Amino acid sequence: MVPTLKSKVIFDNILNIREVLGYFYILNNEEPALNVVWDETLKEIHIHAMGKIQLEILKAIVKNRFNMDVEFGPCEILYNETIESETIGYGHFEPLGHYAEVHLRITPSDRNSGISFDSTAHVDDLILGHQNLVKTHIFEKDHKGILGGYPLTDVNITLLTGRAHNKHTSGGDFREATFRALRQGLENTKNILLEPYYKFSIEIDIDYVGRVMSDISKMSGEFEPPIINENLAIINGRGPVATFMDYSLEIVSFSKGTGSISYIFDGYDICHNTEYVLEKRNYDKDSDIEYTSNSIFCSKGQAYVVKGKEAKNHMHCLER
Template identity: 35%
Template sequence: DATLRQSLASSVEARRLFPVLCGSAKSGAGVKALLNAVDDLLPDAPGAVNDPVSAVVFRRDRDERLGQVAAVRVFAGSLKTRDRIQNLTADREEQITQIKRLSLDRLEDASQLQAGDIGFLSGLPDAQIGDVLGDEGPIPAVVSWSQPLLSVQVSPTDDAQLTDLLAALRQLSAEDPLLDLRWYDDERELHVRIMGAIQTEILTEILQTRFGLEAKIHEPTVIYKETPANAAEGVEAYTMPKPCWAIVGLRIEAGEPGSGIEFHSLVDKIDIHPKYQNEVRQFLPTALSQGIKGWEVTDLRVTLFEGSHHLLHSRPGDFKLATHMAVMKALQAGDTTLLEPMLAFEIRGHSDLIGRITSDIINMRGQIEPAKIDGEVFTLTGRVPLATSMDYVVQLSSLSSGRASLATQFDGYDPCPADLGQTRPYRGISPLDRAKYILWWRGAIKDSIR
């Protein structure tokens, strides 16, 4: 009755109940019940149409007629064709040229989008997933995506299709930034980041069906990271050849696990103009994308403690170059600790297997909590390095004849013994090769990494 439906709807809105419905789109069974449940049980999206506009990009697609389109969810206000809106994330103004809504499998024209609506915008070719458009206040807490832990090389079965494969992967990487496509020109190699083996199958299928390309996915490599081992300083004075001027002194030290990059400035705006200090801050993620062991550097505090600009000679980009060289000098002086991805696991199986499985986990450098026994079934939890456990689901299935289960999830990065981790050479021209790096920055020699 109406009272029961109202009670159910209130509980769903408060997330105390979660409806589960079964059906078949192919036969139509259950479809009417599903549509009725959506209408009766799911709350209307909140949001005030008259408030300042607030939206977020959650997807990117490519349409044959429209080109790149950005899928957005509007949380407040309204969007109309030819509206100009501030992209807060990218710090630039965007202009909407067309608005579309999805109807079945087609995009149809729409005059506007209002609070609570989902639609597609043309005119934002450089918008990225997660970009905030307009006011960020009404947008709920940002969802943190599971980060890829593996890297794979992708190569065409026909070498003549390498250029086409690069273009296809660039488009897919734009639609899904987590792929993080890297093109290494010196080695003529394409690398993307993935979550696991299933994603390689999906990627192969998409390249074949959507782009008509046959590709080979090579064996995956674990993605390690680095963090400063000791506090150290790096100073770079980029003052020649003119016109240029950027003097940067950076102190780098380890931060709390999971803290990412923290930046602080002790330099007065008279010594380094705020726009150049912002240049230093904004370029840090790029400068830290490769450390002295070849991996991204994270969980650190970076302090700008000295430096200067020049009223006549300082140019945009000078402080980016100096920042990169100062960062690498500091990392080299203080050394870095290798970090490896860890997985939290839960294994369930027959108690006869607990001894063998426990031994396997220990041999994989895992950490184990006391087992829970329920009759003849045990549950084992703990943490294990991804590098040593990638194939264990197959081994466990073989060991238990498919009667044991393994569930894992990413559980952060831990320090890794130097002799058990993996380092790699710096890709491209290292800022530690000062003269060559400056020539590359000024365009005098070819870039070796894209």
């Protein structure tokens, strides 16, 4: 049961928004996969869901338990991002009175494997406590990719080396250096947009087999040869959630209620319409100030910024 969609909670304006949020936090405690999020900028409540049927059930639960009518906005696909080839990322954080440097190797890993971490850094260069800090910061939150700002996944991150200062390194310095190194590494390789996929099984009258196979192809899906049993056909296949999530209603409509489709989440894979998704998303990686590849250095008591693409040439750990 993995959420593949995001939706906005819609409710009457006369209701207290904090009270509504409190109700959804109660539900989130019972079902953490809802991932209830309060968007302070938009003043909106967002939730994650497995599909539209779950949203209908959730609507009924909210009515029965809290006597509150809610609707849900259009479903948005939960995309992820990964990389195509290995890259090295460099991050340095040295405003006056602070100091940390981190070098990371980022390599693509198996699809749907998430993020893993290891370290080959020598304790003479970076003590174990600081190495563990880097690991903590890697796993403390989702990291945005550079294509659409979607969560990064399916990578192995290796700490290669780093540097601290006995006097100036303080809390948060390695967090800043780690995030900058990760971002800088992503900018040095090709990135890939991933989308969720369903495995599906369709039961349909043989008269509609041609129609269904044509639909599957149009929706960027793939399928096995139909299994025919008298007048019934079973078609098993796989396709993007984005194109298949409403297909159950279409099947019921054109088959006059005799056909059906069942879905099972089948992980993430390469997006079938990357250009369209990214154009609609319109994410500018250089304008996302929370995620920057720029490093900060200090010289003669003055801090200065080095752009990510030039950061490698300024790193202290590369000094000969």
